[in-house]
Amino acid sequence: MLVNAAEMLQKAQAGHYAVGQFNINNLEWTKAVLLTAQELNSPVILGVSMGAGKYMTGYKTVAAMVKAMDESLGITVPVALHLDHGEYDACYDCIKAGFTSIMFDGSHLPFEENFAKTTELVAVAHKLGLSIEAEVGSIGGEEDGVVGAGECADPDECKKIADLGVDFLAAGIGNIHGVYPDNWAGLSFDTLAAIKDKTGDMPLVLHGGTGIPDDQIAKAISLGVSKINVNTECQLVFAEATREYIEAGKDQQGKGFDPRKLLAPGFEAIKAKVKEKMELFGSVNKA
Numbered sequence: 216m217l218v219n220a221a222e223m224l225q226k227a228q229a230g231h232y233a234v235g236q237f238n239i240n241n242l243e244w245t246k247a248v249l250l251t252a253q254e255l256n257s258p259v260i261l262g263v264s265m266g267a268g269k270y271m272t273g274y275k276t277v278a279a280m281v282k283a284m285d286e287s288l289g290i291t292v293p294v295a296l297h298l299d300h301g302e303y304d305a306c307y308d309c310i311k312a313g314f315t316s317i318m319f320d321g322s323h324l325p326f327e328e329n330f331a332k333t334t335e336l337v338a339v340a341h342k343l344g345l346s347i348e349a350e351v352g353s354i355g356g357e358e359d360g361v362v363g364a365g366e367c368a369d370p371d372e373c374k375k376i377a378d379l380g381v382d383f384l385a386a387g388i389g390n391i392h393g394v395y396p397d398n399w400a401g402l403s404f405d406t407l408a409a410i411k412d413k414t415g416d417m418p419l420v421l422h423g424g425t426g427i428p429d430d431q432i433a434k435a436i437s438l439g440v441s442k443i444n445v446n447t448e449c450q451l452v453f454a455e456a457t458r459e460y461i462e463a464g465k466d467q468q469g470k471g472f473d474p475r476k477l478l479a480p481g482f483e484a485i486k487a488k489v490k491e492k493m494e495l496f497g498s499v500n501k502a
């Protein structure tokens with residue numbers, strides 16, 4: 216059931232759990248995430264980066280595929296189709312294409328410009344029934360060409376953006392896209408607590424969910440994180456399962472060519488990873 220993400224994240228915030236955003240890249244990714252959410256009776260957010268949208272030949276294609284698959288699989292749990300780290304123009308493209316939720320990432324802009332564009336997009340999104348995420352501070356590392364400096368968010372700036380009426384807010388708290396380096400200092404819980412203090416009931420978003428230790432995930436949720444984004448970890452298990460299948464000669468000793476068989480181990484690996492994350496985030500049976 217395609218919905219915007221506002222209500223599912225308000226419930227998560229009130230219920231002290233988090234909903235996973237899993238980024239999709241193709242039919243297999245989408246099907247794996249949708250089926251797992253349905254099996255676990257969990258709400259879910261399908262994230263689409265600008266790069267993945269381009270890869271799938273545009274946001275219209277993505278929206279049409281997700282809507283049709285949601286119906287044909289008989290998905291009854293709440294599913295949001297969400298633009299991830301969207302630039303200003305991409306937000307409008309996704310609104311037109313039929314997404315149910317957008318993220319405007321103005322974190323690399325001067326604060327005044329981020330504020331002005333977020334103000335405009337909140338009004339447009341809400342008028343049309345979409346939910347909207349904004350970002351303050353920046354997530355370190357790189358995702359699909361989007362590079363972040365990784366500075367922690369200023370809690371006062373978080374409050375100013377939260378007060379615009381965004382539905383959920385991403386704030387840099389030392390999190391990084393991709394695999395965390397060995398010398399990573401961990402999440403800044405002091406920053407998170409200060410942001411929570413300023414923003415009240417606003418559901419907070421933790422990007423860079425790949426590889427964050429379970430105890431830090433639990434603490435982040437207890438301090439107000441209601442949405443956790445996971446992308447790289449699904450890519451890693453997909454690649455590992457596919458490689459293992461081929462290298463072990465399970466594809467008819469290197470002669471297999473049926474794409475449905477070659478993609479099946481990676482599909483199952485994504486399902487297992489999404490299940491693990493939904494259990495960790497506490498969203499099972501919260502649909």
Ligand code: G3H
Pocket residue numbers: 238262299300358391392393394421422423424425444445446447448
């Ligand atoms: O926006 C998407 C995420 O923040 C994913 O981060 O690739 O480190 O899991 P990740």
Ligand code: ZN
Pocket residue numbers: 300354358392422423444
């Ligand atoms: Zn992100």
